[in-house]
Amino acid sequence: MMRAITVKPSSPGSLDVRDVPDPVPGESDLLVDGLALGVCGTDREIVAGEYGAAPPGHDRLILGHESLGRVREAPPGSGFTPGDLVMGVVRRPDPEPCGACEHGEFDMCRNGRYTERGIKERDGYASQSWTIESDYAIPLDARLDRVGVLMEPTSVVAKAWEQVERVGARAWFEPERVLVTGAGPIGLLAALLGAGRGLDVHVLDRVTEGPKPALVAALGATYHSDEVGKVTSALRPDIVIEATGAGSVVLDVLTGTGGYGVVCLTGVSSAGRTLTVDAGALNRELVLENDAVVGSVNANPRHYQQAAQALAHADLDWLEGLITRRVPLERCHEAYEARPGDIKVVITLDGA
Ligand SMILES: [Zn+2]
Numbered sequence: 434m435m436r437a438i439t440v441k442p443s444s445p446g447s448l449d450v451r452d453v454p455d456p457v458p459g460e461s462d463l464l465v466d467g468l469a470l471g472v473c474g475t476d477r478e479i480v481a482g483e484y485g486a487a488p489p490g491h492d493r494l495i496l497g498h499e500s501l502g503r504v505r506e507a508p509p510g511s512g513f514t515p516g517d518l519v520m521g522v523v524r525r526p527d528p529e530p531c532g533a534c535e536h537g538e539f540d541m542c543r544n545g546r547y548t549e550r551g552i553k554e555r556d557g558y559a560s561q562s563w564t565i566e567s568d569y570a571i572p573l574d575a576r577l578d579r580v581g582v583l584m585e586p587t588s589v590v591a592k593a594w595e596q597v598e599r600v601g602a603r604a605w606f607e608p609e610r611v612l613v614t615g616a617g618p619i620g621l622l623a624a625l626l627g628a629g630r631g632l633d634v635h636v637l638d639r640v641t642e643g644p645k646p647a648l649v650a651a652l653g654a655t656y657h658s659d660e661v662g663k664v665t666s667a668l669r670p671d672i673v674i675e676a677t678g679a680g681s682v683v684l685d686v687l688t689g690t691g692g693y694g695v696v697c698l699t700g701v702s703s704a705g706r707t708l709t710v711d712a713g714a715l716n717r718e719l720v721l722e723n724d725a726v727v728g729s730v731n732a733n734p735r736h737y738q739q740a741a742q743a744l745a746h747a748d749l750d751w752l753e754g755l756i757t758r759r760v761p762l763e764r765c766h767e768a769y770e771a772r773p774g775d776i777k778v779v780i781t782l783d784g785a
Pocket residue numbers: 472473474475476498499585
């Protein structure tokens with residue numbers, strides 16, 4: 434038996450750490466010792482009973498989609514050897530499959546019947562060991578053993594950047610300035626990848642204290658905490674990567690770009706909050722500037738490879754600075770409580 438973090442989806446208060454059977458690797462699977470697990474808003478929604486689904490025929494789900502582990506056993510020809518640092522892709526194509534899934538782009542699944550480790554109908558990585566199909570295992574540079582748990586959110590950001598560049602490529606596009614709204618893990622990693630592209634990077638967040646302003650400055654980027662409309666009219670960014678999901682911020686950035694602006698929305702809002710919008714003015718701005726807005730979620734193996742490259746070349750101390758709390762497995766309840774000053778909270782699975 435091994436210890437795992439489980440939840441009964443749709444049942445708030447059902448989070449627990451319990452004994453579950455050891456995983457049995459299939460013929461082409463890796464057996465992996467879990468090192469760490471990242472926690473994000475999706476996990477908190479599942480713990481609150483608002484999201485998530487157990488595997489068919491089960492009533493509990495093993496949580497966790499932001500994985501980091503070390504290979505214990507690898508089948509010959511898998512390309513992995515024991516001791517390798519590894520993480521697992523979250524999504525699997527739908528069983529149908531739709532056209533996007535058929536083309537390997539299951540992050541773009543059209544029928545919504547995809548499954549996800551730790552979220553939707555597949556057990557996750559919140560256990561002392563786990564198995565993974567070698568096709569869905571992403572090797573990580575050995576120097577990332579403390580911070581490789583940031584890979585999954587980085588893959589989401591790598592996809593967002595790819596979307597921006599592909600949308601921009603519909604005409605002449607040589608962006609200079611990017612505004613990132615929200616300095617959580619997604620926003621800060623988006624700023625990291627923007628700085629890596631040589632862009633003039635600006636990050637906006639509400640807080641003026643804590644580690645965020647210094648993390649932004651360390652990238653050579655500029656931190657803002659003014660009102661959104663004020664910042665966008667001063668900057669007129671070529672690109673906005675929106676990572677707050679806050680309705681009013683979203684509306685402000687849609688009309689806040691320069692001409693031929695690209696806005697990529699990555700934050701998930703909760704429905705039910707109503708704002709008054711001047712739809713005519715919004716339409717006018719988008720049309721007259723040839724602006725584009727694209728939503729982006731999840732990632733496919735191409736984006737994971739891009740993320741692995743980006744992290745392999747990033748400053749380790751800077752990455753470590755994003756991890757503001759490490760909580761041991763048996764005290765995981767604390768990790769699912771949002772606390773002031775949190776950026777990325779990590780659960781350690783190896784007793785470290
Ligand atoms: Zn996540």
